[in-house]
Amino acid sequence: MRLYWAPQTRSLRVLWMLEEIGAPCERVRVDLKSGEQHKPAYHAINPMEKVPALQDGESCVAESGAVIAYLAEKFPQAGLAPAIGEAARGRYLQWLFFSGSCIEAAITQKFANVQLPEGSAGWGSFDKVFNVLAEVLSASPYLLGEKFSAADVLIASDLHFVINVFKMLEPRPEFSAYLERCRSRPAFLRAQKIDADGI
Ligand SMILES: N[C@@H](CCC(=O)N[C@@H](CS)C(=O)NCC(=O)O)C(=O)O
Structure with missing residues (x-):
């Protein structure tokens, strides 16, 4: 490769x-x-x-x-991925697609400082996207629960950029703890x- x-x-x-x-x-x-x-x-x-x-x-x-x-x-x-047929496969695919279709769009909207009605934007709004992630990550250590997956590689990378690089989002305890867990991996x-x- x-x-x-x-x-x-x-x-x-x-x-x-x-x-x-x-x-x-x-x-x-x-x-x-x-x-x-x-x-x-x-x-x-x-x-x-x-x-x-x-x-x-x-x-x-x-x-x-x-x-x-x-x-x-x-x-x-x-x-790093639930197999086809495993229950967690659905959420796994959801979070993989969430990165490109919701997080990226929310970041672009914030950069461009454009207001849109929540119902017209597939990602709802910048706040909605990150509130949803915070809700999931306050309930479990990783997106799929106890087990780290490839979806965490993607979403933790997005969060790292949004919080630490672009500084678009105030650090929140759920995100800080999650990033700490992910970023301390060898x-x-x-x-x-x-x-x-x-x-
Ligand atoms: N949707 C793409 C975005 C890739 C992307 O934007 N790459 C940037 C660097 S982060 C790039 O190659 N920029 C160079 C350019 O646009 O000329 C992905 O997730 O891979």
């Missing part, structure tokens, strides 16, 4: 996922500053011309949530070092 990535981007969540799995993966750094992502060679990897993207033999997958789902399925022995710490080293 080959991961196309850049430091200090959404690539970190895939680096983290790869470390959770322990799968060997070549890293190819894409120079976003020089516009390498817009060159035809990278366009063929991800037509959206963004990182991260994963190449696995003949397969290419971009969109960080999809890459994480792909890896969870390819390496079931890592135990796999996250290894991924963070790779991201910081940039290689």
